[in-house]
Amino acid sequence: MVRVLHRWPGLVAALLLSILALSGAALSVFPTAERLSAPQPVAGQTVAELASLVLARHPGLEEIRRSPSGRITAWWFDGGKPGSAVIDPATGADVGPADPNPTKRWLTTLHRSLFLDDAGRLVMASGAAAMLVLALSGAALVARRNGGWTRWFARLRGPGAGRLHVAIARIAVPGLMLSASTALWMTASTFDLLPDGGLRPPAPAAVSSETGLSPSQMAALRDVPVDSFRKLGFPYAGDAQDVFTLSTDAGTGLVDQGTGRLLSWADPTPWQRMSETIYMLHTGQGAAVLGLILGLMALAVPVMGATGALIWVAGRRGRPVLRDNAPAARARTVILVGSEGGSTWGFAATLARALREAGQSVHVAPMSGFDPAHHPCAERFLILAATYGEGAAPASAKGFLDRLARLTKVPAAPLAVLGFGDRSFPAFCAFAAEVEATARAMGWASLLPLDMVDRQSPQEFARWGRALGDALGITLELDHRPGRPAAESLTLATRRDLGAEVQAPTAILRFALPKASLWARLTGRGLARFQAGDLLGILPEGSSIPRFYSLASGSRDGFAEIVVRRLPGGLCSGQLMSLQPGDRVQAFLRRNPDFHAGRDRAPLILIGAGTGIGPLVGFIRANDRRRPMHLFFGMRHPGSDFLYREDLSRWRAEGRLSRLVTAVSRGERPGYVQDALRAEAVQVAALLAGGARVMVCGGRDMAKGVAQALDEILLPVGLTPAMLKAEGRYVEDLY
Structure with a gap:
């Protein structure tokens, strides 16, 4: 709400x-501007003195007013014609027009x-x-x-x-x-x-009916310094019953024009003081x-x-237009979606369409906005949740578990949770599993046991749909056909091949960027604006499921660069490795904001092995400010797969890279990147104790070894990798 x-x-x-x-x-x-330009009164000057100076120049004086900025303005009649001016209080002379600034x-x-x-x-x-x-x-x-x-x-x-x-x-x-x-x-x-906050002093019981007394002789005016007065209204010429009206910071009073005596007074009310404030x-x-x-x-x-x-525009990307979405307050079935890149929304749309065809009223919404009070008629909740990174909530599910934990009472309608992920990752559907465990621990009734869909499999989704239909007593066939993400055509400009000698063929592929429209540049659509560490989604021929590669460049570099290793049986990597300059691929951008170098000056410890060096060299390439960057890079053999060797040497000479430490797994003294960290333990511990950040990119086994090494290295300084992660000083991009 x-x-x-x-x-x-x-x-x-x-x-x-x-x-x-x-x-x-x-x-x-x-x-x-008014305060700086306003003429200042003489020290200790009173209203009596000011009124006498101005009256001497303008006998038909009607009012003198002091603004909060200190500027003093007078109004008068001269020969039946009105006049006004800004006044120098020290002399009573006119110094400028009283008309407001036209601007x-x-x-x-x-x-x-x-x-x-x-x-x-x-x-x-x-x-x-x-x-x-x-x-x-x-x-x-x-x-x-x-x-x-x-x-x-x-x-x-x-x-x-x-x-x-x-x-x-x-x-x-x-x-x-x-x-x-x-x-x-x-x-x-x-x-x-x-209520009207104006001050009205009580009418005086009697006035002297005398006239002609100079303001300089009036005791009531001699007691008021110019710095505290607001307005002095003069009596109407020839009317012996009229009086002076004096307004100050302390209140408003009426002054006899013949004797100069204060006839009545009104203090500001609390309401008026509040209005003025x-x-x-x-x-x-x-x-x-x-x-x-x-x-x-x-x-x-x-x-x-x-x-x-x-x-808002970014939040709408990847989310299908739900034209028949039932109002939240009247829906019998509520589908909550946790999606990072948008694909889970497509599955939710397929499910919602099938349920509506079976006669159900369905409301689809992001998990991040979950509130049971919005769904008083719900008879069931269905959660479709992807997992981000190492078990974290995806973009549209941020805060869901916190909201769930704050509930004093779970909904009476039962819950079914379906996870989406890739079984090759250790954290397969970890977020969905955490949602399921938290809900069950709080006593939320189960409609179906936790189930999972591997690699966006339409067959596994259809199988779960049939189980859901059985639980609801309806026939439910989910025929999901993944839509291809909106992509652009990229042309390969250059390629550099390495790794053949160590049976790990790898290529650095540089693509020319298509010309971006003004609207794309303003909104960040397409490939108009990106940073190293963002992901380039490649759509291989014959598949609607994209593969993602970390970008080794930013849009300011004028090209999109990725590092690809051929995987045995890999559809996308095989197609990419066969590209020649001039060939095209279909690609799109997925932002990865949690793996950006940022703009602060804290030193960076960059750790990667193999193709994991991609985004790390992107950070170094963009390091125009010469921020301290320390790269630990693991390879198989320096003569075969030392990626970016010449570039790294040049960037060190330019000051973009502070230090390069390599680990070689094949040779006379084999070692891995975690061993290189241990060899530099004193320097690494000192950097991290001084506020440095760690950024790790590469395989999960490598990342596990790095975490163990850092655990040992940080022990003497009282830190742990977990503490650094909690502070946002240890981030990973793993595959």
Whole structure:
């Protein structure tokens, strides 16, 4: 619910909020400009002295007013003609016109009403309400993402747009809450929806009916310093019953024009003080520095609008359009989907379609938004969950287990969990298994035992569908036909072949990038924008199931480069290894934000073997800032499969690579990359104790050996690989 409250006001009102924020940011500059340019009074100058100086120059004086910025303005009549000017309080002389700055007046009208009078004020008030909802819901989402309010400034992970969105929000949200809530207060006051906060001193019992006393002789005015007064209204010429009206920070009073005596006084009420404070907080008048800070925070709104839209677009990628999705509150069958690349959504769509044809009402939703309260009519829950990495939740299932653990009561409707994965990986369907175990431990009734689908097998999915149909008492045939991901044609530009002498034929394949449209560059679609460590999905001929390869380059390099080793019987690797320059493949991008080098200055310890060097050399290639990078690389024989040998030598000379340590598994002194780490134990421990990060890429057996070696190396400094992983300082990309 919080995510929905955050998403739709932002998407629907993005343009209005940007106008509101940008105009407000521009207006925040004027209070400071006025304060810096306003002539200052003489030290200790009183209102009596100021009024006498101005009155001497303008006998028809009607009012003197001091703004919160300190600027003093006077209004008068001279020969029946009105006049006004900004006043130098030290001399009483005119120093400039009193008319508002035309730019400020234009911006103010735009900001308050879009030049549409009262209707425009209501529109802008709705924008302020949307901003308040966005700020409150955004704060809740930031706290949820970071693991609680106490971790508000915890380290951020994930795609660049998401990290930028949250990083800005963590700073700007308090200011946006303040600006939006004060704007709503002021709008309510404008439409008389709040009590009148004006001060009205009681009418005096009697006045002297005398005239002609100079302001400099009035005791009530001699007691008020210029720095604390707000307004002095003069009596109407020739009316002996009229009085001076004096407003100060302390209140408002009436002064006899003949005697200078204070006739009556009214202190500000708490309501008026609150109204004045809210006006100050919103406009910056009287708090110029605060106004500038709020103006800077307002500049974050269009940036967060753009990044928020990119996050939404990215979240929709790979998710099928569910045209017949039943409302959540009325659905009898609820399908919850945990997907990383989008393929599990396709299986969910097939399942939903078959259930609808069998007469079921079905609602499909991401696991990340799970809330039993949304599904009061549910008779069964079906979870289709992929696994990310080493048993982690996929993108659309983030936070599901936390939500489940917080439930005080599990749903009465039974649950069936189906996992999707690759049986060749040790963590095959590990996330689905964890969901199943957690649900059973909490007492959630089972509709079917946990089942798993290997390598997106349509046959295994159909088998599970028949079991589900038996449990529901219906015939259910799931004929799933995986759709091919939207791909682009890449042309092989160059290739470098290695490894034949050690029976491990390997190639470094460099593809030319297709020309990207402006829209693709702005939204990051296709191959317009990527980093080393992202994944290139290759669609082999004769298969709809892609194979993924870590990119050894970024889009700034102007090409897409991967390292491929021919696997016995490998469909995709065999086709790639047969490519010649000019040949084409169908490919698409899958982002892998958890395996990016990042932009901080912390040293990197890069560990890889064989083709696992791919993304690591991509990090080194892009290291323009000469960040300390230490590469540990394992190979079979330096004369055969020393990948990127010449490049690494050049990058060391350029300062992009700080140190290179190699391990050779075949030769006089065979060893593996974990042995190389042990040989450099003192240096590695010192780097990690000083804040370095570890990035491992390659086979799972290699990664297991690396973790064991680091466990030994870190023991003397009181660290463990598990501790580094919890801090985000140990990441792996394994195959």
